[in-house]
Every structure is written in C-alpha cells, then in structure tokens.
Amino acid sequence: MTTAIDQSHAILSGPAASNTAGSAARNTARDWDAGLARRTRALGGGEITAILALAGSSDVITFSGGFPDPATFPAEVLADIAARLITEDPGVALQYSATEGIASVRDYVSGRLASVEGSPPGPGELMITSGGIDCMELIAKSYLDAGDAVVVEAPTYLGAIMAFRGYEADVRGVPVDGDGLRTDVLADLLAAGLRPKILYTIPDFQNPTGLTMSAPRRSELIGLARRYGFLIVEDVAYRDLYFENPPPRSLWSIAPDVVLQAGTFSKIFCPGVRLGWAAGPAEIISRLVVAKQNSDQCSGALGQRMLEEYGRGGYLERQLIASRALYARRAALMAQTLTAHMPEGTTWTTPTGGFYIWVTAPDGVDTVALSAAARAQQVAYVPGRPFYPGDDGGAQIRLAYSRVADELIDEGIRRIGAVLRTALEEE
Ligand SMILES: Cc1ncc(COP(=O)(O)O)c(C=O)c1O
Numbered sequence: 001m002t003t004a005i006d007q008s009h010a011i012l013s014g015p016a017a018s019n020t021a022g023s024a025a026r027n028t029a030r031d032w033d034a035g036l037a038r039r040t041r042a043l044g045g046g047e048i049t050a051i052l053a054l055a056g057s058s059d060v061i062t063f064s065g066g067f068p069d070p071a072t073f074p075a076e077v078l079a080d081i082a083a084r085l086i087t088e089d090p091g092v093a094l095q096y097s098a099t100e101g102i103a104s105v106r107d108y109v110s111g112r113l114a115s116v117e118g119s120p121p122g123p124g125e126l127m128i129t130s131g132g133i134d135c136m137e138l139i140a141k142s143y144l145d146a147g148d149a150v151v152v153e154a155p156t157y158l159g160a161i162m163a164f165r166g167y168e169a170d171v172r173g174v175p176v177d178g179d180g181l182r183t184d185v186l187a188d189l190l191a192a193g194l195r196p197k198i199l200y201t202i203p204d205f206q207n208p209t210g211l212t213m214s215a216p217r218r219s220e221l222i223g224l225a226r227r228y229g230f231l232i233v234e235d236v237a238y239r240d241l242y243f244e245n246p247p248p249r250s251l252w253s254i255a256p257d258v259v260l261q262a263g264t265f266s267k268i269f270c271p272g273v274r275l276g277w278a279a280g281p282a283e284i285i286s287r288l289v290v291a292k293q294n295s296d297q298c299s300g301a302l303g304q305r306m307l308e309e310y311g312r313g314g315y316l317e318r319q320l321i322a323s324r325a326l327y328a329r330r331a332a333l334m335a336q337t338l339t340a341h342m343p344e345g346t347t348w349t350t351p352t353g354g355f356y357i358w359v360t361a362p363d364g365v366d367t368v369a370l371s372a373a374a375r376a377q378q379v380a381y382v383p384g385r386p387f388y389p390g391d392d393g394g395a396q397i398r399l400a401y402s403r404v405a406d407e408l409i410d411e412g413i414r415r416i417g418a419v420l421r422t423a424l425e426e427e
Helices: 004-012 014-027 046-056 075-088 103-117 132-143 158-165 183-191 215-228 282-293 301-312 315-341 367-376 406-426
Strands: 126-129 149-154 170-177 198-201 231-235 259-264 276-279 356-360 396-400
Touching: 075 301, 103 126, 103 276, 103 301, 126 132, 126 282, 132 158, 132 198, 132 231, 132 259, 132 276, 132 282, 149 158, 158 170, 158 198, 170 183, 183 215, 198 215, 215 231, 276 282, 301 315, 315 356, 315 406, 367 406, 396 406
Parallel strands: 149 170, 149 198, 198 231, 231 259
Antiparallel strands: 126 276, 259 276, 356 396
C-alpha cells in the first residue's frame, strides 16, 4: 500500500519519480536482441556470468570459479604501497599511462621474464595488458577475420573460445592427453589442409584439465607452427603456480619468432588490479597496442605501479612460494576426497600445479543437467561442455580447488559424489 508519506517522497525525490516513469517505459521496451550484431548472437557466455555471480555467495561450497584464494592477497603491504604512490607520485599513479604500459613497469616485467624464462623480450616485444583475457581479445580483434580458423585444445579456457568466436573465427578443437595437446592429431589436420591463423594453448597446468604439455610436444608444436606459418598464442596463466617442479621451458622462450605469450598477474598477484602482459614478435605487439587504443586505451596506472613496487620489493616472489604451498595442499586434499567419494567408473586428472582438476563421470551422466541438483545441495562446479568448441564434455566437470577452504573440501566433494551417484542409480 502506498502511503501519503511515500507519495510525497516520490514527488520530492527525483530518482524515485524517474523510476516510476522508467517502469512505464520499460513495459513498452523494444526487442533490443533483434538488433544484436551477428558476431555476438552465437556467443552465449552465461557460464562465466554464472561463475562470477557465485563469487560472493557464502552458503554454497563453490568449486566453480578459477579464483585465487584471498589469503594470498597482500593487503597490508599493498595498502602501504598504494598510500605512498597516491601521495608521492599522483602525476603517474593516478594518470593515464602509455598504451603499451608505463616504461618502468615494462622494465620490471621484462626483468622478471628474463629471470624466470632465461632471456628478456627484445625492443618493442612487450606490452602491459588488462589481464590475460585482454590479450586474447586484442589478438582476435587485430588478426581474425570472419571464418578464419583458430585451433584450441579441446577442452580449453572458455573465455578464449568466446574471444575468438567474438570475431567470428572458426574455432576447432584438438584433443589433449596426459602430455598435453595431441600434436599428432594437429599434424594430420594440417596435412589434410587445415590452415589456422592462430593456435591457442595453455601448456602449463591447463584450464580446465590441470594437464601440462611435455617438452617433446612443445618442440613438435613449434615445428608445426614454423612449417605451416601459424602463430602460437601461449597462455601462461598458471605457469608460476607449480607444486614441486617448474614445467618445461615456455614455448615463447624456445621460439619467440612464432609465439605470443599471454601472461596474467591475476592468479599470482591479485585479479582486482586486472593486469597482465603480452610478449611476442614486435610487429604483433605494435598491432595489439593499436587495438588497445580503442578498447581500454591503457591498463590502470595505479595497479601497474603497485605491481611494480610490490615486485621490485621482492614480495611477489615470496608470495609465490606461499601460494604454491597452499594450492599444492588443496590439490592433495582434493585427490584424497575424490578417491573417497566419487562413484565407481569416474576418473580425474592429477595436476602438478594450477587450480583445476578435471573429472570424467561414466557415460550417460549429464553434468549440465546435474548442476541444478548440485546447487540444491549447496555445492557448485562448472559442467564440462562449455570448455569445448564442439559438443563434447557432457559427462565432465571442472573443479577449482583454489578458493575452497581446506575444511570444506571433503564435504563439497562428498555432495558432488552423492549427486553423481544418484544420477547413475536413476539411469
Ligand atoms: C587460462 C586462463 N587464461 C586467462 C584467464 C583470464 O585471466 P584474467 O583474469 O587476468 O583476464 C584465465 C582465468 O581464469 C585463465 O584460466
């Protein structure tokens, strides 16, 4: 019931009054979807929205998002650094930056690459991006015409599939096994005439499988790129997060002539700053810089300088040691609880780094349909299907252990096991 007070308030306050007018207008709203660009229509994208929507929910044990654990966020040190930058260097930290990134920040990232990869990028071979996905968007925008073929691992990071499809690429999957991308299958496809412009791979502790590409496969892939003239986009989002031993040499460090490395600080620093890097042939980097000028123009200067100060202070490398131990412990807990609770016939990967375990349930299980049952049990995972460019993955699920508290892992996996078991009994 609307009272006199409500009415007078509505008359007096602008926003409320315009809300009323807004509702009337909404009832006669147009069908905006009818005007959607062709390249946007087939995109979907509900999966990532759903994952991010769960970010703040406390009543669900969520294995869904690839979120770093906030325990790894360097809040206190960063508060000091941010305060100092804002008071002492506002002209840089609060200003627009060069599109390719602040020079001192590029210098820091270049030095870090030299120490972890063996050699630094050459002149013009490095830029700062707004996270890993920014690089995929920029490369797609710069190099893909409608119908161009892009090869991805099947399964792969669904944000990358969306970025390539967003520019109407013909995205083709090549399967992975315990040694990573099946280069033999790729070689057959190339021999049969497939001519991709780009091959996108996550060689280290891959999203979603947790698997790593072996050194021989890396050499084979580089050989194929040189022979057939395609660009390898190497996404190293999880490369620094190994549990015991570092993964084999990066593709970019072996073959900077045919590889663009896309890195992100989201998983090893914090995603709140949205920062990453792209390292590759100078000609390509210069194109990406032009493409960035008409998207976000530059990555946020405050975040860039915070990262630089944090890194130069030695904090990032110390944080990495703690992060590796944390995620290794979670992965081990996951392995124990999966063994205890998964129904017979279910298999899963054993990652040696990163955030993910990839579970394959017996044939016939539909993990998309079951995600509602899982939600009813207050547990969340991402079903396998969206990670494939085609229709596979119906009986698979991705479990991210990175942000689930140790003490909730057993209960969460028990609930998922129960949901799968019920589905199998009902078959
Ligand atoms: C393989 C991979 N690349 C890139 C990203 C996105 O990174 P960012 O959040 O820095 O854009 C993710 C995030 O989950 C990822 O798993």
